[in-house]
Amino acid sequence: MSKSRLFHWGAVLSLVVLILLCLAWELWLAPLRPGGSWLVIKSVLLLLPLMGILRERIYTYQWSSMFILAYFAEGVMRGWADSGLAQSLAQAEAVLTVIYFCCVVLFVRERRRQLQP
8 A cells, every 4th residue: 555545544544533423422422411402503514625635635625724723723722622532532532633634634645756767
């Protein structure tokens, strides 16, 4: 398996897991309000880059590397401010965003390296 394929699947997997984590977190595991909260919309926003990532579109990789930083910031802040299960979920969110960011940046770098003569 080439490096770019490895980074591609790392980005796909971390993004899908992040979507599922955010859904479970805000609907069942530790919502801000009993019965779920409107923060579940953050999961829907993560669907925006999914198709472009699956199709290996460089432009999607580039803009999503900046887009994901908002989720990193949320994970760090809620990991610091929340307690219990919500804190653990926030820390998991921060870790997944770092994995995603690294895979995206390395994928773009590797793909550009492959395209250079």
